[in-house]
Amino acid sequence: MLRERDIQIHTGEFIGEVDDETVYVGDDKELDYDVLLWTGGITGQNVAEKLDIGQDERSHRLHASSTFKTSEDNVFAIGDSALVDQPGDEPAPPTAQAAWDAAEVVGENVKRAMNDQPLKEWRYKDKGTVISVGDEAVAQDVKPVDGADQAIARVLGNPFGGMPAETLKKAIAARWIAKVAGPGRAAKAWPDM
Numbered sequence: 001m002l003r004e005r006d007i008q009i010h011t012g013e014f015i016g017e018v019d020d021e022t023v024y025v026g027d028d029k030e031l032d033y034d035v036l037l038w039t040g041g042i043t044g045q046n047v048a049e050k051l052d053i054g055q056d057e058r059s060h061r062l063h064a065s066s067t068f069k070t071s072e073d074n075v076f077a078i079g080d081s082a083l084v085d086q087p088g089d090e091p092a093p094p095t096a097q098a099a100w101d102a103a104e105v106v107g108e109n110v111k112r113a114m115n116d117q118p119l120k121e122w123r124y125k126d127k128g129t130v131i132s133v134g135d136e137a138v139a140q141d142v143k144p145v146d147g148a149d150q151a152i153a154r155v156l157g158n159p160f161g162g163m164p165a166e167t168l169k170k171a172i173a174a175r176w177i178a179k180v181a182g183p184g185r186a187a188k189a190w191p192d193m
């Protein structure tokens with residue numbers, strides 16, 4: 001969709017510097033800009049920098065095993081502030097989906113640690129991805145329903161769009177609101193989603 005609109009996409013390149021007019025990419029590429037939208041990625045908490053706990057040098061995200069234990073026996077780390085070990089090279093992703101799932105297990109593990117019991121290993125399971133793409137967007141491989149093509153989804157590897165994807169996106173948000181603030185609040189928020 002972006003390419004059809006003649007938009008150039010550069011990936012896998014490192015932005016070294018930005019000034020009022022120019023983005024400096026890699027060693028020799030410069031891009032002038034009118035509007036810059038920077039989504040620079042995930043960083044840990046500033047306070048972590050001062051802690052003597054194993055962490056990534058640049059982001060200060062704390063290294064944690066798949067039990068969420070850090071280099072300190074009595075410190076556990078989850079969510080965006082942590083790099084939680086998983087099988088393979090990549091840590092668990094910095095998403096709400098992973099943080100929420102991890103929270104259920106870390107609570108249990110803190111209790112177990114206090115009782116000198118073995119800790120549970122956590123494995124991140126990707127439930128899928130739902131993306132808002134705007135009213136006019138139509139994704140490849142996805143057949144949208146007229147007037148209801150505001151989201152695309154991939155659940156268990158199968159992409160779909162249209163009303164089912166839009167409803168799923170709303171349902172995910174409503175589920176979260178219901179969990180933290182009750183079903184009444186979720187129902188009230190539904191029309192504005």
Ligand SMILES: Cc1cc2nc3c(=O)[nH]c(=O)nc-3n(C[C@H](O)[C@H](O)[C@H](O)COP(=O)(O)OP(=O)(O)OC[C@H]3O[C@@H](n4cnc5c(N)ncnc54)[C@H](O)[C@@H]3O)c2cc1C
Pocket residue numbers: 045047078079080081094095096097098099
């Ligand atoms: C724009 C945006 C869109 C996103 N969309 C999605 C999405 O669609 N799906 C998805 O899965 N993930 C999404 N994410 C990622 C998701 O929000 C995070 O991965 C998730 O919130 C991480 O949870 P967390 O509990 O680790 O951190 P947070 O949710 O950031 O919670 C940390 C909390 O700690 C508080 N805090 C910080 N410092 C202190 C301090 N010193 N003392 C006390 N409290 C403190 C903060 O105020 C905050 O409330 C999105 C993120 C952004 C920014």
